[in-house]
Amino acid sequence: PEDVGIIALEIYFPSQYVDQSELENFDGVSSGKYTIGLGQDKMGFCSDREDINTLCLTTVQKLMERNKISYNEIGRLEVGTETIIDKSKSVKSVLMQLFEDSDTNIEGIDTTNACYGGTAALFNAANWVESSSWDGRYALVVAADIAVYATGNARCTGGAGAVAMLVGPNAPLVLDRGVRGTHMQHVYDFYKPEMASEYPTVDGKLSIQCYLNALDKCYDVYSRKAIASGIKESPNILDNAAAFLFHSPYCKLVQKSFARLLVNDFIRDSNPDFQGIYSGLEQFKDIKLENTYFDKQVESNFVKASQKMFELKTKPSLLVSNQVGNMYTPSLYGGLASLIASTTPNELKGKRVILFSYGSGLAATMFSVKVSENVTPDSALLRLFDSLNDLKYRLESRTKVDPSIFDGIMKLREQTHHLAPYRPVGSIQDLFPGTWYLTEVDSMHRRKYDRV
Numbered sequence: 001p002e003d004v005g006i007i008a009l010e011i012y013f014p015s016q017y018v019d020q021s022e023l024e025n026f027d028g029v030s031s032g033k034y035t036i037g038l039g040q041d042k043m044g045f046c047s048d049r050e051d052i053n054t055l056c057l058t059t060v061q062k063l064m065e066r067n068k069i070s071y072n073e074i075g076r077l078e079v080g081t082e083t084i085i086d087k088s089k090s091v092k093s094v095l096m097q098l099f100e101d102s103d104t105n106i107e108g109i110d111t112t113n114a115c116y117g118g119t120a121a122l123f124n125a126a127n128w129v130e131s132s133s134w135d136g137r138y139a140l141v142v143a144a145d146i147a148v149y150a151t152g153n154a155r156c157t158g159g160a161g162a163v164a165m166l167v168g169p170n171a172p173l174v175l176d177r178g179v180r181g182t183h184m185q186h187v188y189d190f191y192k193p194e195m196a197s198e199y200p201t202v203d204g205k206l207s208i209q210c211y212l213n214a215l216d217k218c219y220d221v222y223s224r225k226a227i228a229s230g231i232k233e234s235p236n237i238l239d240n241a242a243a244f245l246f247h248s249p250y251c252k253l254v255q256k257s258f259a260r261l262l263v264n265d266f267i268r269d270s271n272p273d274f275q276g277i278y279s280g281l282e283q284f285k286d287i288k289l290e291n292t293y294f295d296k297q298v299e300s301n302f303v304k305a306s307q308k309m310f311e312l313k314t315k316p317s318l319l320v321s322n323q324v325g326n327m328y329t330p331s332l333y334g335g336l337a338s339l340i341a342s343t344t345p346n347e348l349k350g351k352r353v354i355l356f357s358y359g360s361g362l363a364a365t366m367f368s369v370k371v372s373e374n375v376t377p378d379s380a381l382l383r384l385f386d387s388l389n390d391l392k393y394r395l396e397s398r399t400k401v402d403p404s405i406f407d408g409i410m411k412l413r414e415q416t417h418h419l420a421p422y423r424p425v426g427s428i429q430d431l432f433p434g435t436w437y438l439t440e441v442d443s444m445h446r447r448k449y450d451r452v
């Protein structure tokens, strides 16, 4: 099959959020720390009515309805998540209740490694379509998580949401073949060893260093492969893509990451243009990548030098991250949804988008998609753009919740998320139409759901 990639995309985020400047106040930190320091404006969160299964049910059903696809047309379904509520039973098996009246001959299962599971699921799906096992049907990929942290400095970097993607041939977003750059390593930067807790154990500073180091490594491999495969035309990779998308723990780290790519290009360049893009950066000629993760001088100078390009190539993809927070596995794909909702098909047609996926622990890949040229009224590219044109409206139609109420809901989740039997108490009225919610957990931990 030709042009395998992403055909349709659906995004879901909770209908409630907490305002980050109000949270600064509530947490007693200096005003501007979360909003300016981390670049976050709002954070979405779930009550006890939602769990990983409801997020995935809601998003898959929405994707199918919006794109008028029959469940019989799906031959593979993959879930990427790190929100584990059962050590054996997969989320994929729960999603099979949507397929009860359809063909149940569907491969694929759950994949887990921090925020990377969605990317692993996407690669599995694309590989299947390109393989001898393919039976001509679509693959469906779901990335979903509820990202919650214990009280303290990491709590403001939470979020929640889901992205579902339809994968198949003749896609409007074609995955470039043979250019993925991956780095994997054993490290304890962020992990979830406590089986009874939703919260991770996290070494914030180490996680940032690991993220930036993985970015360097993946960019190196991606760049070399891009040159070898001929998809790279200009000596600076930064010029080769219309957009750069990143896994976004918080927006400020993404801006620093974009600047980091310029640091990489600069170090590689045997004859840097000090009159142009590198003007004023002569003093950094001899820097070494591994010594610069927390070098404020290098960071601020390269952030400044790359500011215009960042605003052009990356900022439009940070809408959902800024408004919902870190959704973990869907974060990068929320970036793709944001880019589509902030651009027109004509602006992106024929262009390349480079994506960087990072999951602590760690697993990371840089890969790219080529946007199709076809923008005729019935084209798949136009349908994809049309399907996301309500994204900004949906973000604006959410309900703001006071930080003290948010804090109470976090406490309730802490105390009840693993209880059986349990009857959730959260409001159903507040949920967006079409949202699945938890009605009951019985004494054998069997969960029952309904849809608004």
Ligand code: ACO
Pocket: 030, 031, 032, 033, 034, 036, 037, 038, 115, 153, 154, 155, 156, 157, 190, 202, 203, 204, 205, 207, 208, 211, 248, 249, 250, 253, 326, 360
């Ligand atoms: N106005 C403006 N900026 C401010 C203010 C203020 N009043 N106060 C602080 N800042 C700035 C700081 O200078 C800093 O910016 P800088 O890094 O550019 O210097 C920024 O705000 C953050 O402040 P810190 O003191 O560094 O924040 P802290 O250490 O308390 O927590 C952290 C930040 C580590 C990201 C924490 O929230 C965390 O652990 N989050 C979870 C881990 C995470 O997201 N890791 C990223 C990769 S792994 C993953 O995806 C899960």
